[in-house]
Structures are given as structure tokens and as C-alpha cells.
Amino acid sequence: MIIEIDFNSDEALYLQLRNQIILGIATAQFHEGDSLPSVRQLADMIGINMHTVNKAYTVLKQEGYVKVDRRRGAVIAVDVDHIQAMEELKKELQVILAKSSCKNISVAEIHELIDEIYRDYIN
Amino acid sequence: MIIEIDFNSDEALYLQLRNQIILGIATAQFHEGDSLPSVRQLADMIGINMHTVNKAYTVLKQEGYVKVDRRRGAVIAVDVDHIQAMEELKKELQVILAKSSCKNISVAEIHELIDEIYRDYIN
DNA sequence: ACATTGTTATACATATCATATAACAGTGTG
DNA sequence: CACACTGTTATATGATATGTATAACAATGT
Secondary structure, three states: OOOOOOOOOOOOHHHHHHHHHHHHHHOOOOOOOOEOOOHHHHHHHHOOOHHHHHHHHHHHHHOOOEEEEOOOEEEEOOOOOHHHHHHHHHHHHHHHHHHHHHOOOOHHHHHHHHHHHHOOOOO | OOOOOOOOOOOOHHHHHHHHHHHHHHOOOOOOOOEOOOHHHHHHHHOOOHHHHHHHHHHHHHOOOEEEEOOOEEEEOOOOOHHHHHHHHHHHHHHHHHHHHHOOOOHHHHHHHHHHHHOOOOO
16 A cells, blocks of 8 residues: 655644555555554655654554554554444534535535545445 | 633644634624624633634634734634635545544445534534 | 564654733724 | 724743654564
8 A cells, every 4th residue: 555645744744644544444455454564664665763653553553443463563453433433523523514614515515525535435 | 602612632722712613603603794802802711821812813814714803803704715615625524534434434324414413503 | 593573761853832921003982 | 192902923931742763672473
């Protein structure tokens, strides 16, 4: 999988990395059981520090997207807590949809946009 | 309008403030032409620094939610750039929906959730 | 034994956040 | 004309987050 990091972005590197990997899982570029590159390998590949990659992996573990095996490194293993995921989604949508409402975006337009994005994902 | 700030949140105070005001506009607690409290007044009301409020107002101005009048202070005035708003929405949804997909949330569930949230908003 | 794995500790530079004090140029009011 | 208020700007300080750097540790497969 190609991981693209924008060094000019205002978004933290470890968060960009986390997001890229989550997108990779959603688009089936990473599958359950796949091993991610080791923190040192990926750091060298991208050209950033080992600890920045480690931080991304730690967050992914915390959020339930990978499990860490002593020998195999970070392994894709999505832990599904449906209720918690729904609650988090609702919180995140609250402000985003408020913005959309202020900017006169209709419900229909949002539904359409979501279908368009979700088409590339698994579920 | 009641503005609630969570001092234990990891979200920056000025961003919490900005979000609260955007939510206020979306839920019609603030109307086009309404004046927001002055930076010093609101700072005293909440118990934070004047500059933190000023930063929130500056961001709101930048993002097209208020205009600043010399006499009346920050006035609600939503500048609608539909195309730009749609592009921004799409970017923001990308990662959020990837997370939802990984956590086995269906499109139907998302549509339902959006209807539920949008019911409280204007559009 | 050896190399590789994640993990932890420490240190440093930079940026962001929040506060604090102060001053400035407009603007409406007494 | 004074006065109080408005947003705005400048400067400083402390706390926290971010990214890098070097180093070491325990566990594991070859």
C-alpha cells in the first residue's frame, strides 16, 4: 500500500499516518491478519522518525484497528464495538453537519455524498 | 444562548467556542444579523481570556460565519460558498466514514443518523 | 549467538495553546 | 470634548504537543 504523507499539512504526521492506514483497511488494501511494516521499516520508507510511526501504531491499537504481536509487529485486527462506534460517529457528525446546514447543504446532497464515498469502502 | 466549555476536554478552548457558535447558528439560536457578545464580555462570562475568544471570532470570520463591525462587534453573517462547502464536507467525511466502515456501520445506519441530527437544524 | 521486534527513557527544538498586560484606532454616548 | 466601549495588535510567559535523536531493554525467530 502506498502511504502518502504531506509534510506541508497542518495535520500531525502520526495522525496522517493513522488516517492513511484506516483508509487502507476500509478500501481493502489491508486485510484482517496482515502485518504492517515494522516501525523502523516504515519510518525509513517515509523518511520520518521511528517514534512518530510508533505513536501512530499505538493510537491505532488504542482505537481498536490493530493488535501488536511481539514477533509480527502491528497486525490488522479490527475490534468492533458497534455501540461505541455509533456514539463516536454521532459526536463527530454533530459539528460537521452544523457547518453543512449553515452553508445551505441539503440532506439529500449529504446522503448522495455519503453513498459516493461509501461505494469505495467495504460495508 | 448557553455556551458550555469543557475545561477537561482535549479540544482547544477556542475551537470548542467556535463549534458552539456554529451549532447555535444551525439550531437557530443565533440568527442572521445577531450580534455576539464582545470579546471581553464573553471572556468574562465563560471565565477565559479575551484573546481566546478573539481567536474563536477570528476563525469564525475566516470561515465565513460572522462579519465584524467596528461598532456592533461580531455579527452573524453566513457567507455561503456552496462548492467550497461541499468539497470541505467531502474531505472531512472521508476518514470518518472509513472508520465507520471498519467498525461495520452500514450505509443505512449512517443515513438514519444524519436524518436524526439534521432534524434539529435549519436545512 | 544474532538480528529484529515493540517498548521505554531521556533530551532537545519547535509550534500551539492559553494567559497576561498594554496600547491603539475607531465609534457611540453623555 | 471627554468617556466608555469596540475589535485589533504587540509582546511576554508558561504549559503542552509534536517531531526528532540516541540509547537501551526484553522477547522472539533463525
